[in-house]
Amino acid sequence: MEKTRKLVIVGAGEFGEIAYEYFTFDSEYEVVAFAVEKAFKTFDVLFGLPVIEFETMKDIYDPADYEVFVAITYVQLNRVRKRMFELCKKMGYTCASYISSHAFVWHNVEVGENTFIFEDNTIQYHVKIGNDVVLWSGNNIGHRSVIEAHCWLAPHCVVSGFCKIGEASFLGVNSTLGDNVQLGKDSVFGAAAVTVKDLPEEGCVYIGNPARKLNKTSYQQFDVK
Numbered sequence: 001m002e003k004t005r006k007l008v009i010v011g012a013g014e015f016g017e018i019a020y021e022y023f024t025f026d027s028e029y030e031v032v033a034f035a036v037e038k039a040f041k042t043f044d045v046l047f048g049l050p051v052i053e054f055e056t057m058k059d060i061y062d063p064a065d066y067e068v069f070v071a072i073t074y075v076q077l078n079r080v081r082k083r084m085f086e087l088c089k090k091m092g093y094t095c096a097s098y099i100s101s102h103a104f105v106w107h108n109v110e111v112g113e114n115t116f117i118f119e120d121n122t123i124q125y126h127v128k129i130g131n132d133v134v135l136w137s138g139n140n141i142g143h144r145s146v147i148e149a150h151c152w153l154a155p156h157c158v159v160s161g162f163c164k165i166g167e168a169s170f171l172g173v174n175s176t177l178g179d180n181v182q183l184g185k186d187s188v189f190g191a192a193a194v195t196v197k198d199l200p201e202e203g204c205v206y207i208g209n210p211a212r213k214l215n216k217t218s219y220q221q222f223d224v225k
Helices: 014-025 054-060 079-090
Strands: 005-010 029-036 049-053 067-070 205-207
Touching: 005 014, 005 054, 014 029, 029 054, 049 054, 067 079
Parallel strands: 005 029, 005 067, 029 049
Antiparallel strands: none
């Protein structure tokens, strides 16, 4: 694929390496560097490319010429990735999104910035996906569902039609939401959890089939201060 756009990846951990691989071999982006906050920078080169201090990124890579992708996982309930995404936007960057060529995405799906959609996702009619969302491999997102900003969906989640996933939520492997289900902001919906009922309360942790709420909040589970 011809490389027509230049990209800096923010983050140099496992997700940063994966993002490099996917953008390099399945997109129009040429990755030119990695950026890491000074306090966490421990090496200078990755895949033959410079690893720079995030604080100097704008001085080296002009937002008019380069885009960025924030490759940080769901640490602190997606708060770290959200913070870095917002810093990049304040610097004036466009945040690139990646959609695998092996995903099925209907033509009227809306996808925000800094969103990463892996292979084998099926995203149906009029789905809306917000900024800074990660859909790992093999999910089904049903028609007219909405996934709000800063969410993370692990592999093989089923989100049925007309659902709404609240901001910064985490859905575990093989979890399932039936039609017309709302999941509140900052929810943690555990691996293999199932619900056919609304769970609109914010900051809750759910496990099991049918899903039940734990006493511990999602803020406690992810050490969100």
